[in-house]
Every structure is written in structure tokens, then in C-alpha cells.
Amino acid sequence: MVLSQIDVFMWCAIDPILVAPFSERAGAEHARDVTPTLHAVNPNLPLVIHDKSDRHPFVPLAFASRLDLIRPSATLAVAQQAAAMKAAGIDVISFSVGEPDFETPLSAKEGAKQAIDKGYTHYTAVRGIPPLLEAIAEEASQRRGVEISPSEIVVSCGAKQALFNLAVALYEPGDEVIIPAPYWVSYPEHALLFGAKPVVIPTHESQAFRVDPDELRKALSPRTKAVVLCTPSNPTGAAYDRKSLEAIAEAVADHDCWIIVDEIYGRLVYDGFEAVSLIKVAPELRKRMVIVDGASKSFAMTGWRVGWIIAPPELAERCEMIQGQSTSNICSIAQYAALSALREASSFVEELKEEFAKRRQRMVEGLNRLPGFRCRMPEGAFYAFASIEGLINRSTGGQKFTNDIEVATYLLHAAHVAVVPGSAFGAPNYLRFSYATSIESIDRGIERIKKALEKVS
Numbered sequence: 266m267v268l269s270q271i272d273v274f275m276w277c278a279i280d281p282i283l284v285a286p287f288s289e290r291a292g293a294e295h296a297r298d299v300t301p302t303l304h305a306v307n308p309n310l311p312l313v314i315h316d317k318s319d320r321h322p323f324v325p326l327a328f329a330s331r332l333d334l335i336r337p338s339a340t341l342a343v344a345q346q347a348a349a350m351k352a353a354g355i356d357v358i359s360f361s362v363g364e365p366d367f368e369t370p371l372s373a374k375e376g377a378k379q380a381i382d383k384g385y386t387h388y389t390a391v392r393g394i395p396p397l398l399e400a401i402a403e404e405a406s407q408r409r410g411v412e413i414s415p416s417e418i419v420v421s422c423g424a425k426q427a428l429f430n431l432a433v434a435l436y437e438p439g440d441e442v443i444i445p446a447p448y449w450v451s452y453p454e455h456a457l458l459f460g461a462k463p464v465v466i467p468t469h470e471s472q473a474f475r476v477d478p479d480e481l482r483k484a485l486s487p488r489t490k491a492v493v494l495c496t497p498s499n500p501t502g503a504a505y506d507r508k509s510l511e512a513i514a515e516a517v518a519d520h521d522c523w524i525i526v527d528e529i530y531g532r533l534v535y536d537g538f539e540a541v542s543l544i545k546v547a548p549e550l551r552k553r554m555v556i557v558d559g560a561s562k563s564f565a566m567t568g569w570r571v572g573w574i575i576a577p578p579e580l581a582e583r584c585e586m587i588q589g590q591s592t593s594n595i596c597s598i599a600q601y602a603a604l605s606a607l608r609e610a611s612s613f614v615e616e617l618k619e620e621f622a623k624r625r626q627r628m629v630e631g632l633n634r635l636p637g638f639r640c641r642m643p644e645g646a647f648y649a650f651a652s653i654e655g656l657i658n659r660s661t662g663g664q665k666f667t668n669d670i671e672v673a674t675y676l677l678h679a680a681h682v683a684v685v686p687g688s689a690f691g692a693p694n695y696l697r698f699s700y701a702t703s704i705e706s707i708d709r710g711i712e713r714i715k716k717a718l719e720k721v722s
């Protein structure tokens with residue numbers, strides 16, 4: 266196959282890092298010969314500079330060996346590739362985005378403007394301004410039906426930093442972190458960075474991608490430091506109902522481990538699904554439970570970088586200390602924007618949900634009409650996770666599809682549709698479709714895929 270510049274980008278940025286299992290990455294080679302250009306595309310590969318004089322064939326730049334264990338975000342890599350194609354004038358329809366295509370609510374923007382005008386432009390308390398902590402506690406208590414206090418909250422630079430702080434605070438060599446797959450890309454990387462071992466347990470489409478309590482029991486060990494759940498999930502959109510959360514609570518009851526529940530998509534559920542929180546279902550676990558939440562997804566505020574944890578005060582204090590030694594407080598203006606969003610933009614979330622509910626329907630119906638595709642109706646978030654098992658071993662133009670990465674690459678080239686391969690989330694032979702885009706784009710994208718699949722036999 267002749268590789269274009271874009272192919273080189275895709276394969277370097279995604280393929281080798283996707284297919285390498287964690288065990289192999291733990292023993293990664295140290296000095297592979299990589300040109301600076303490729304290194305820039307995939308910083309996971311160690312940089313080795315050739316000395317033209319040949320007297321010293323290599324001048325290796327030393328980086329911490331922990332970098333050999335992690336990989337760049339595959340979802341960001343796909344989004345960047347789609348952006349590069351768009352910049353080259355190609356009309357790409359992107360189903361790879363992980364953010365709402367809505368404007369940030371007006372009230373949040375006004376909150377930010379007023380903060381600037383009032384001169385709230387200096388350092389704040391590391392964990393966040395008191396009115397924001399109070400607003401988060403109030404909203405969280407109301408929505409989750411339990412009493413939550415500001416002392417349990419630390420505001421970070423997006424839910425991502427909140428999760429990173431937790432990894433610094435909790436994970437160390439010898440620890441195991443149980444992560445149900447399909448998982449959000451950063452959970453295993455955070456564990457690996459701090460020497461912990463991700464223990465990935467599969468979930469199954471036939472069980473609505475909810476973790477099987479028996480599989481969880483089998484994976485738990487004296488080394489288990491944490492179990493990480495995500496509901497509704499990125500990438501599957503699947504959400505846990507009360508009964509399945511009760512079963513999980515029972516499974517971990519006798520194990521002294523942390524339970525981290527990522528509820529960043531918690532407000533985005535459809536068709537009257539009850540998004541009950543583990544903190545409500547299993548109050549007895551509260552001493553070792555952390556809820557991760559934020560403004561990014563429900564308030565279309567991804568760029569403002571406002572996320573938070575709800576954690577036992579002792580852990581919240583540790584996360585505050587860690588953040589105090591890295592970024593300190595998040596941007597003061599973004600904090601005022603989030604405060605206004607929480608206080609004044611609940612109708613915005615309802616509008617967002619209403620629109621996403623329509624798109625979810627359109628996307629899932631469209632995907633299920635495609636030959637070789639199968640997609641369950643997700644309960645929440647803004648992703649549809651489609652099986653493409655039906656395309657494996659089928660061919661086009663002499664090329665046989667052997668995995669989801671090849672199918673995603675084909676769709677990008679033949680249909681100019683960008684999707685994220687399931688392998689990025691530990692779920693081969695699936696593709697993730699984000700429906701945070703217009704109905705018109707969904708229709709056009711599905712139509713393009715349909716045409717491209719006509720050439721597959």
C-alpha cells in the first residue's frame with residue numbers, strides 16, 4: 266500500500282499505540298530509532314538524533330522511562346487527523362468529536378464577563394472559590410438525592426485533571442486498577458503513569474455494556490486499589506441502572522478499595538432513564554467513593570476547563586495539595602462562568618438533551634441500516650458504539666478488513682467520515698460515533714458510509 270502523509274500520521278499516531286497491550290508497553294524498548302518528525306507525531310516513541318559527523322552515532326535525549334508506558338490520546342489523534350484533512354480542503358464529516366457542538370450558555374459567558382469587569386482575575390483558593398464549591402454541592406445534592414458538602418469538592422482543570430489528581434493521590438507500583446472495557450482512554454494511562462497495573466475486564470453488548478458482578482468479583486484482589494466506572498459511558502453511551510449499581514456495590518463490599526465513578530455525562534440521559542448515582546445507591550461505600558463530574562459536557566464548556574471531584578474530605582484535601590503543587594486554582598474567570606452555568610443554565614441542559622435525544626435516534630437507526638453494522642440504543646452521553654464485526658474478513662479493492670482500525674481508515678479515505686476505532690477503548694471491532702453534530706451531518710455521513718460500503722464484498 267502506498268502511504269500518504271495523512272496515512273503516516275494515522276498509523277504512527279494510532280496504530281502502534283492501539284495494538285500494543287499494556288503488558289508489552291510495560292517492557293517497551295528504550296532506544297528505537299525514530300526521526301524527530303515521527304516523534305512529533307507520536308511522542309510515545311523515544312527521540313534519537315543522528316549526529317552527522319558519525320563520530321557519535323546517537324545522541325539520545327533522556328526522558329523519564331514512565332513515558333514508555335503511556336500513549337497519546339487516540340481520540341485526540343483522530344480529531345487532529347480529521348482537522349488536518351479539513352485544513353487540506355477535504356470535506357470531512359467528523360463523528361469523532363467528544364464535545365457538544367452548542368455554544369456555551371449565555372449566562373456562563375455573562376458570568377465570565379462580569380468576573381473580568383469586577384477584577385476577579387487573581388489567584389483563588391486552590392480547590393475553587395467558595396460560591397462555586399457551594400453551588401456544586403447544592404446541585405450535586407439535589408440531583409443525586411444525598412447531602413454533599415463543599416468540603417468534599419475540589420475543582421480542577423476539567424474532569425481530566427480531577428482524574429489525574431486522583432491517580433497521583435491513589436496509585437502506586439504494585440496496585441491494580443480495575444477498568445471495565447470499553448473504557449475512556451485516559452483511565453489505563455493514568456494507572457500506568459504511576460506504576461499501577463490496569464486490570465481490564467470486558468463488558469458485553471448483550472449485557473448493555475454493564476460490568477458483570479461475577480467478572481468484577483473475579484478481578485478483585487488484595488492488590489486492587491480502585492475500580493473505575495463511567496456512567497453514562499464514553500465510548501458506549503451505556504448507563505448503569507439502580508439494580509446493576511446495587512450488584513456492583515455488593516461485589517466490592519468486602520474489598521477495601523476505592524470506587525471512582527466518572528459521571529461527567531450524568532445529566533445527559535434520554536427516554537426518561539433514571540440516572541441514579543452510586544453515592545445514593547450505596548451510601549455505605551461513601552467513605553471510599555469518588556464521583557467525578559464537571560461542566561464540560563452538559564454545559565458545552567469543554568474549553569473552559571472546569572471539572573471536579575466529590576470525595577471524602579481526607580481525599581479531597583490530598584487532591585487539593587497535589588493541585589497546589591501543579592496548576593493551583595483553575596482560571597478564576599472560568600470558575601465564575603461555571604458558577605453562573607450551575608445557577609442559571611438548567612434550561613440549557615434540557616435543550617441540549619432534547620436535541621441529543623433526536624440525534625441519538627437518527628444516528629442509531631442510520632447505523633443499523635448499514636450492512637455489517639449493529640448498534641444498541643445507548644442510554645446517555647452522545648456516543649453510539651457500533652459493532653462492525655460483520656465487516657471483518659470482507660474486502661474492498663483487494664484489501665481485506667482484519668480489524669476496526671482498517672475499517673476506520675477506509676471510512677476516512679473512501680467516505681471522508683471520521684470515527685474512532687473501538688480498539689482505542691479496549692473494544693476491537695467496534696467504532697465510536699459521536700452524534701454531537703447536526704442531524705444533517707448525521708444523514709450525510711451515514712449516506713456516505715453506505716455508498717463506501719457498496720464497494721465492499
Ligand SMILES: Cc1ncc(COP(=O)(O)O)c(C=O)c1O
Nearest residue numbers: 363423424425449499559561572
Ligand atoms: C468519560 C470522560 N471522563 C472525563 C473526561 C474529561 O473531561 P474534561 O473535558 O472535563 O476534562 C472526558 C472527556 O472526553 C470523558 O469522556
